[in-house]
Amino acid sequence: MSSLSKKITFITGASSGIGKACAEAFAKKGSNLILLARRKEKVAEVAKELGKKYGVKIIYFQADVRDYKQVKKIISSLPQEWKKINILINNAGLARGFSKVYEGEISHWEEMIDTNVKGLLYITREVLPHMINNGSGHVINIGSTAGHEVYVNGNIYCATKFAVNALTQSIRLDVLDKNIKVSTVDPGMVETEFSLVRFSGDREKAKNVYKGLKPLSAADVANAILFCAAQPPHVNIGEIIITPSAQASSTNVYRR
Ligand code: NDP
Ligand code: 8X3
Numbered sequence: 001m002s003s004l005s006k007k008i009t010f011i012t013g014a015s016s017g018i019g020k021a022c023a024e025a026f027a028k029k030g031s032n033l034i035l036l037a038r039r040k041e042k043v044a045e046v047a048k049e050l051g052k053k054y055g056v057k058i059i060y061f062q063a064d065v066r067d068y069k070q071v072k073k074i075i076s077s078l079p080q081e082w083k084k085i086n087i088l089i090n091n092a093g094l095a096r097g098f099s100k101v102y103e104g105e106i107s108h109w110e111e112m113i114d115t116n117v118k119g120l121l122y123i124t125r126e127v128l129p130h131m132i133n134n135g136s137g138h139v140i141n142i143g144s145t146a147g148h149e150v151y152v153n154g155n156i157y158c159a160t161k162f163a164v165n166a167l168t169q170s171i172r173l174d175v176l177d178k179n180i181k182v183s184t185v186d187p188g189m190v191e192t193e194f195s196l197v198r199f200s201g202d203r204e205k206a207k208n209v210y211k212g213l214k215p216l217s218a219a220d221v222a223n224a225i226l227f228c229a230a231q232p233p234h235v236n237i238g239e240i241i242i243t244p245s246a247q248a249s250s251t252n253v254y255r256r
Helices: 017-028 040-054 068-076 106-134 155-174 194-198 203-208 218-229
Strands: 008-012 032-037 058-062 087-090 137-142 180-187 239-242
Touching: 008 017, 008 106, 017 032, 017 040, 017 087, 017 218, 032 040, 040 058, 068 106, 087 106, 106 137, 106 155, 106 180, 137 155, 137 218, 155 180, 180 218, 194 203, 218 239
Parallel strands: 008 032, 008 087, 032 058, 087 137, 137 180, 180 239
Antiparallel strands: none
16 A cells, blocks of 8 residues: 555645646545645546546645635635645746846736745645644645756746745754655756746747757656655655756756
């Protein structure tokens, strides 16, 4: 039997990309799931399909991680048995825009900071007390190579992912005596809805990001996240950096 069987895994941003792939990877290992995203039909569809396919229990919520009141209400009103959250995957996040700071859209900045930093904090703030109550837990943040190295026009997105990196390290210190593990999985180029969102629905621009190379798939990243979660209790994987083989850094990419 898998070590994840009957565990409860809470995944934010489960309606597409890496979050959706995690939902599938964890359900396949027998984990029950709490899924959250803003697009209700999409997250409902993921829950329905995986519940049927893997026979695990799944509850889902339409919610915006930027809304602290909503986040608090959802987590505090979880049925008692669902409050025993074993694993939190802080995945909800996005990039918006790709321009110089002196030409950037303030609304894009607010959206990235509010989602990637404040949203991650709101969720973590509400979930950690339950893990502490339960005497164990595992927080897995989804950072990025952009949280290790800046690139031209990456500015605010990179800053939010540097913040995720700092928060991962800080939270690990905060819960050191609580039997709670904290990991970060930091991907390079993954083909999901990410670039479509960054370029506000421009399919051509989004496609060009991955031109001439084989990017990671969401399932590749989910596999690394699963690896972190499946270690024995005394082992914590602190950080995984995962890129396509054709990517050596944010800007050094080999395209055929
Ligand atoms: P997708 O756009 O495919 O998925 C993003 C997910 O986040 C969606 O489910 C979206 O759901 C959810 N989300 C966004 N904003 C909110 C919000 N305010 N409240 C709740 N959910 C939200 O992209 P990825 O799967 O690629 O991105 C997942 C994470 O991986 C992000 O944190 C991203 O920064 C990170 N990452 C991605 C890389 C890539 O190249 N793709 C590389 C490195 C890191 P909905 O719109 O329904 O709310
Ligand atoms: C996503 C990877 O290179 O677009 O975090 O910043 S990148």
